[in-house]
Amino acid sequence: MPEPFRIMGIVNVTPDSFSDGGEWFDEAAAAAHGRELEAEGAAILDVGGESTRPGAEPVPKDEELRRVVPVIEALAAGGTEAQISIDTVKLAVARAACEAGASYVNDVTAFRHDPELAGFVADADLDCCLMHMRGEPRTMQRDPRYDDVVSEVKAFLEERMAFAVAEGVDETRIQLDPGIGFGKTTAHNLELLRRIDELVALGRPVLVGVSRKSFLGTLTGRPVGSRVAATVAANLLAFERGATIFRVHDVAPLRDALTVAAATLRAP
Template identity: 55%
Template sequence: MVKVMGVVNLTPDSFSDGGRFLAPYAARAHARDLIAQGADILDLGAESTRPGAAPVSAGDEIARLVPLIGAIRAESAVAISVDTMKPEVARAAMAAGADIWNDVTALGFSDEAPAVAAELGCGVVLMHMQGEPRTMQADPRYDDVVAEVAAFLNVRAEVAMAAGVAREKIWLDPGIGFGKRLEHNLALLAHMDVLVALGFPVLLGVSRKRFIAALDPAALPADTRLPGSLAAALAGVQAGAAVVRVHDVAETVQALKVWEAINRAR
């Protein structure tokens, strides 16, 4: 069964919702809505990683994340993922009740990150990104994007396991839109089976991504990209993706129910 990860952005500059859920009451209400819509996991992020995004201090991330984690955990057993690259933020989040460290740098931001992940014993999402958020879309280049992303993720998984992270705790994310042009994103989606063959669950984040607007210029506001988001997510799931990270939970849950019913009828 494919899991749906719902996004809660606690940032003023998110590409998808522009700070709508920065206020604590708004974030709590949004988290409740996503749970009611069928989210298996909530992914909380307090530092934007959109192209051109500026860094946020660990203290600011923790101040945004910890109260919401506590509020969610007080009323729900839903799995909570925290989207951060900083070990100290991950440590505070797990202490507050989170379950998964979702790291866009694949535990590469800090030398101590793999050891901290092992110490915490949490789930870990290792994502591929060429460069860093402020500059990643300046001029991304690859000789073979599928082979290079697969090799990177395999190496980072080996690093994590060498530090003591259990293999079954590791998920891989190809990082659609992170240091990649349209053709790179499409190649990764078309050959998702190569990443699945590495033997780890694959998490796919295509929701509202800019490559959809590159294919359909009418989809310029991020919240108009639902049809493209569903098409890309289902293509990834067909190839074996285990988790889809989305903004539109109810619509994705419905699409997956139909997709799974058709597969059962085959």
């Protein structure tokens, strides 16, 4: 029986990501890290060359290409069985990444930054993830407010999915991400996790990205590198409520936890 979840391992090729910036900035180190994440159970490897942490500055296209393309080429040439994802908002980067071996586009702007990216995803028959974000990384955490965060995120994702389908994207290729930590307070993040089933009701796989994020530090008082247990707990709660894709830095402990949870929930 296939596993009822997929883990997306994070391969940051950046000097400034909030958790592991600079750790895998070297091409060979990043590719080796991706292979390690696959060995631990990652079904998707998400390669990104532009940090989306709060306050992050945009990265020029040529620099982003220089960072990610060699890593994707190395992973593809190494015979990885994991699906390779490109975490980008730029059409030119997505095109080059897919030529190098990626087959999944993870766009934190849900095709708002570069609307033509939707047509490329459609024409190339790629998988994609559409994420909710209030504002942009530089501004998203400046006093975010919602009347009902879940209803507003759901309406946004429904609208962006309709746009993608209108541009030719096969609906079965679309996954949805509520954007935990992207223009949300701790209370907003917890409400999204509590009511994730309302987003699952849109009918597409829901991806959750809570790995090591600051709201977990707010709750536990632990620094970034010590939030593995909190990350696992949040993902298990999301899984129980219907989320099926989990984007994390620490693949092995989450895979073990999800395996036990899946066996328990499936048991008669």
